[in-house]
Amino acid sequence: MEGYDLIGDVHGCGATLGALLEKLGYHQRGGVYRHPRRKAIFLGDLIDRGPRIRLAVSIARRMVEEGEAHIVMGNHEYNALAYCHRAPRQGGREWLRDHSPRHNRIIKETLDQYRDHPTEWDEALAWFMDIPLYLDFDAFRVVHACWDQELIDALERECPGGIIDEPFLRQSVESDTLAYRVLDRLTRGVHIPLPQGVEIHSGDGFTRHSFRAHFWAREPRTWGDVIFQPDNLPDDLEERELAANERARLPHYGLDQPPLFIGHYWCEGIPALPTANIACLDYSAVKFGRLVAYRWSGERRLDANHFVWVRVPQEEAARPRPWEIDFD
Structure with a gap:
């Protein structure tokens, strides 16, 4: 083993994922992408929005099941589980995640692409339940949105290995539970209203009605010090002072901690490191950005030269095709 290749949010860009894996030196053998000296780690959000969701899930799932990759759960896998699980009868709701117009819109492409493959969708949902919420390799860490050590320790006591069960999933839709706090923080990060x-x-x-905030500013003072999303804040809100309760909501991941890899935040442009020990790998692939990987080979201090990416072209004719794997 030379190291790991960490891959950001795919969001249904399955053919682009195949192209990125090929660029990284993985080649398909027996229906599985393999590398002779490395393994991949997916940062979650395989599904929703993109044109080849089934292909993205199939590539990742086969690699994980064959021991060629690891994966952590993203908020979109969690959303799908809650959307498709019926709520307890005494709860007053039909589904754990309401089938509201907003939620219907988010998952629409996924359900459309699996509509003629119901057994495959059921198998994908069962696999999502086996995906851990975080990975800690001691030398580096992986989580979809936010590393909160206190909540991870609490999760580990309830669900060893960070793999949730159905009771934990059911509890996660109640805002006064540990399950809600864990799923919200680890898969969605910190939101400031x-x-x-x-x-x-x-x-x-x-x-x-809120913005995404990061968790590595040492002594943040204003909203502008912690905002981490493509959308700017309206008016002069970036200069607004952080309130004491807002600052208290922000965990802090210091430079003395192991390298951490996250996705989730819809970055744009050329991949860059927000700190010397944190890499965000979500570069808006499904919005015709970049599908990004980081080639980690044991370094304690991350290096922006280790990013590898594939652009996602807007022209349909120029998009890569899943020429090597036919899952149908």
């Missing part, structure tokens, strides 16, 4: 009446109209068509 916007003032009453203020909205962000994002490029993906959703209206948001």
Whole structure:
């Protein structure tokens, strides 16, 4: 083993994932992408939005089941589990995740692409339940959105290995439970509410009433010190002072901690490191950005030269095809 190749949010760009793996030196043998000296780690959010969701899930699942890769759960896998699990009858709701217009829109592409493959979808959901929420290799760590050591320790006591069970999933939709706090923080990160009446109209068509904040600023003072998303804050809100309760919500991942790999945050442009020991690998692939990997080979201090990526072209004719794997 030379090291690991950590791959950011795929979001259904299955053919692009095949192209990235080929670029990294993985080749398909027996229906599985393999590398003679390395393994892959997927940072979650395989599903939703993109054109080849089934292909993305099949590539990752086969690699994981064959021992060629690891994976952590993203908020979209968690959303799918909650969306497709019926709520307890005494709970007053039909599904753990409401089938609201917003939630229906998010998962629409996934359900459409699996509509004629119901058994395959059931198998994918069962596999999602086996995906851990975090990985700690001692020398480096992996989580989809936010490493919160206190919550990870609490999760480990409830669900060894960070793999949730159905009771934990059911509890996760109740805001006063540990399960809710764990799933919300590890897969969605820290959100800071916007003032009453203020909205962000994002490029993906959703209206948001909070912004995504990062967790590595040593002594943050303003909202601008911690915002971590493509959308700017309206007016002069980046200069707004962090309130004491907002600062208290932010865990801190210091430079003395092992390298940490995250996805989730819709970065744009050329991949860069926010700190010397943190790499975000979500570069908006499904919005015709980049599907990004980081080639980790044991270094304690990360190096931006270790990023590898494939651009996702907008022109349909120029998009890579899944020429080597036919899962149908």
